[in-house]
Amino acid sequence: MTPLNSGGTDGTGGAEGRVPDAEDRFAHLRGTAGEDQVDLDKPERQFIRRRSWRLLVELSRGVRLKLLITALCVTIAQAAQAATPLVIAWAIDWGLPRATDGDASGLWLPGLTYIVCALAAGVLTWVYTRTTAEVSQQMLYTLRRRVFRKTQRLSLEFHEDYTSGRVISRQTSDLESLRELLDQGVNSLVSGLMFMSFTAASIVILDWRSGLLLVVAAVPIAMVVRWYQRRSEVAYRRTRISSARMIVHFVETMTGIRAVQAFRREHSRAAQYRRLTEDYRRDTVASVSLFGVLQPALLAIGNITMVAVLIWGGFRVLDGALEVGVLVALVLATRRVFQPLEMMAMFYNALQSATAALEKVSGLLEEEPGVREPAAPTPLPQSTGRVDLDGVTFRYTPDSPEVLHRTDLHIPSGQTVAVVGRTGAGKSTLVKLLARFYDVTDGAIRLDGVDLRELSQVDRNRHIAMVTQEAFLFSGTIAENIALGRPDASAEDIAAAARAVGADRFIEALPEGYDTDVNKRGGRLSAGQRQLVSFARAFLADPTVLILDEATSSLDMPSEQLVQQGLQRLLGSRTALIIAHRLSTVAVADRVLVVDDGRIIEDGSPQELAAGEGYYARLHRAWEETMRG
Ligand SMILES: Nc1ncnc2c1ncn2[C@@H]1O[C@H](COP(=O)(O)OP(=O)(O)OP(=O)(O)O)[C@@H](O)[C@H]1O
Numbered sequence: 151m152t153p154l155n156s157g158g159t160d161g162t163g164g165a166e167g168r169v170p171d172a173e174d175r176f177a178h179l180r181g182t183a184g185e186d187q188v189d190l191d192k193p194e195r196q197f198i199r200r201r202s203w204r205l206l207v208e209l210s211r212g213v214r215l216k217l218l219i220t221a222l223c224v225t226i227a228q229a230a231q232a233a234t235p236l237v238i239a240w241a242i243d244w245g246l247p248r249a250t251d252g253d254a255s256g257l258w259l260p261g262l263t264y265i266v267c268a269l270a271a272g273v274l275t276w277v278y279t280r281t282t283a284e285v286s287q288q289m290l291y292t293l294r295r296r297v298f299r300k301t302q303r304l305s306l307e308f309h310e311d312y313t314s315g316r317v318i319s320r321q322t323s324d325l326e327s328l329r330e331l332l333d334q335g336v337n338s339l340v341s342g343l344m345f346m347s348f349t350a351a352s353i354v355i356l357d358w359r360s361g362l363l364l365v366v367a368a369v370p371i372a373m374v375v376r377w378y379q380r381r382s383e384v385a386y387r388r389t390r391i392s393s394a395r396m397i398v399h400f401v402e403t404m405t406g407i408r409a410v411q412a413f414r415r416e417h418s419r420a421a422q423y424r425r426l427t428e429d430y431r432r433d434t435v436a437s438v439s440l441f442g443v444l445q446p447a448l449l450a451i452g453n454i455t456m457v458a459v460l461i462w463g464g465f466r467v468l469d470g471a472l473e474v475g476v477l478v479a480l481v482l483a484t485r486r487v488f489q490p491l492e493m494m495a496m497f498y499n500a501l502q503s504a505t506a507a508l509e510k511v512s513g514l515l516e517e518e519p520g521v522r523e524p525a526a527p528t529p530l531p532q533s534t535g536r537v538d539l540d541g542v543t544f545r546y547t548p549d550s551p552e553v554l555h556r557t558d559l560h561i562p563s564g565q566t567v568a569v570v571g572r573t574g575a576g577k578s579t580l581v582k583l584l585a586r587f588y589d590v591t592d593g594a595i596r597l598d599g600v601d602l603r604e605l606s607q608v609d610r611n612r613h614i615a616m617v618t619q620e621a622f623l624f625s626g627t628i629a630e631n632i633a634l635g636r637p638d639a640s641a642e643d644i645a646a647a648a649r650a651v652g653a654d655r656f657i658e659a660l661p662e663g664y665d666t667d668v669n670k671r672g673g674r675l676s677a678g679q680r681q682l683v684s685f686a687r688a689f690l691a692d693p694t695v696l697i698l699d700e701a702t703s704s705l706d707m708p709s710e711q712l713v714q715q716g717l718q719r720l721l722g723s724r725t726a727l728i729i730a731h732r733l734s735t736v737a738v739a740d741r742v743l744v745v746d747d748g749r750i751i752e753d754g755s756p757q758e759l760a761a762g763e764g765y766y767a768r769l770h771r772a773w774e775e776t777m778r779g
């Protein structure tokens with residue numbers, strides 16, 4: 151089945167993919183189900199973390215060699231950088247006396263070593279910055295494609311439930327936070343940690359007493375960092391919530407801009423937005439202010455430690471227990487040892503944000519389409535368009551009420567069936583089942599005797615096409631939009647399809663005819679014209695079964711006539727099931743079904759039913775009156 155107007159989806163359903171398994175301790179967290187859960191216990195957190203890790207490990211496939219090279223380069227570069235104070239100590243204590251005695255090696259040996267260290271650190275930093283970018287971009291490239299493919303494959307039902315806003319934020323802001331972390335954050339965190347370890351080790355190697363001072367300094371540092379971590383976690387969560395609120399408000403206002411302007415809500419929407427942005431501003435300031443405490447605290451502790459090392463070392467130099475070079479190296483190393491902490495703290499937020507993003511994205515990727523492809527499909531190369539519904543019962547979710555009750559319906563090939571009924575009666579549900587957006591709960595729907603669940607997607611797409619109400623046009627030309635159901639169609643085929651449904655006249659009058667861009671000025675189409683384009687699409691796809699959800703929007707008389715003629719030409723000898731909103735459409739049908747509360751309560755030719763006393767007869771009279779009026 152091809153949803154010709156909306157394209158994109160393959161009509162699979164996601165409900166069953168997310169149905170919790172009674173045995174499953176973590177059923178409530180599978181897929182996107184636990185996305186909004188804030189209070190998780192330890193096993194739950196571990197479950198989610200494992201899923202995120204699995205995704206990372208999967209993504210790293212294919213870039214592992216580069217990852218290894220990156221790890222090696224980071225290690226050596228940081229070791230080389232941390233070794234420079236040692237070289238200085240060596241130059242002062244070993245090289246200087248030798249040089250003053252006239253031995254040149256006392257100068258050039260330490261000098262050369264220093265240059266080698268500095269060069270190694272520089273070159274390797276360049277290498278690992280590059281490889282990190284390559285690794286990170288490769289992983290994100292794979293992830294972007296996977297997220298797109300997955301969300302496109304997931305069912306309509308999933309999308310109705312999950313909303314496009316959330317899908318958009320998975321693909322944009324979540325992947326962006328992952329990018330930030332992978333591009334720079336991981337590097338800063340790992341290289342910072344290594345640099346600190348190597349520098350601390352060099353201090354201990356040079357003088358274990360100064361090492362002791364470092365241990366003492368580590369206590370207040372740990373306390374300050376822990377304080378920052380706790381506070382920033384809360385503050386950061388707050389900014390995330392306020393930013394989400396702000397975005398939702400913005401998106402809602404913009405998507406509902408017609409309603410906003412029609413009801414003059416601009417002022418109050420703007421006032422609400424101002425409050426939300428104000429919250430976001432305040433929360434962000436609070437979060438950044440924490441860093442303003444951490445940074446000077448770390449600096450102060452670092453400086454005090456350095457002074458302590460200098461004083462204690464200075465006395466020992468005076469006593470002759472410590473060499474001057476060693477003291478210089480110790481002071482240099484102590485000054486640098488805590489430096490990466492600031493940067494690491496800064497990336498702590500990036501880490502949190504990326505972790506949250508990864509949890510959500512991995513949940514989304516875990517979703518499974520509920521309407522699955524059969525393992526061994528029954529081939530149906532040709533179809534006559536005979537459709538049978540045998541005892542079809544349907545409910546949207548296991549615990550929601552039944553929407554269709556044991557429905558039997560047999561449509562011979564080539565019949566045009568109009569479906570009418572009051573709102574909420576189950577008309578759309580009926581056609582969605584035929585389009586296999588969902589699978590029936592009980593019973594079966596067959597095309598030429600083959601259960602839809604046994605048909606391959608390709609056969610289903612070839613034989614059944616759906617024209618939805620909104621007549622969606624994709625960016626591109628009119629010709630591309632018509633060729634949606636048959637991308638390999640020639641220009642002649644496209645023009646023939648447009649001619650067949652009577653769309654050719656207005657298309658040819660457009661500035662660039664079939665090559666007119668639908669998004670450009672002059673390419674904007676009216677509701678009726680859009681309908682005709684979608685009819686041409688369906689005509690070109692040439693299905694044996696056509697499902698049509700007629701647009702409810704009223705058209706002016708000439709457009710209505712054009713659309714009506716287009717529809718009749720499109721119908722031809724196909725089997726058609728039309729949710730009809732117009733008398734003129736019902737009039738061309740061979741048969742009318744009245745659906746009420748999930749049951750077919752009237753079934754007959756339009757003339758038969760109009761002559762009776764039922765729902766259709768009343769509707770028919772009402773329509774006729776409006777036509778007269
Ligand atoms: N995705 C869904 N999940 C749960 N229930 C749904 C869903 N879609 C529709 N329903 C329910 O199923 C019933 C039938 O809805 P359906 O959309 O088929 O009616 P309809 O006859 O097409 O109405 P309308 O003419 O207003 O489009 C309604 O009670 C509706 O609330």
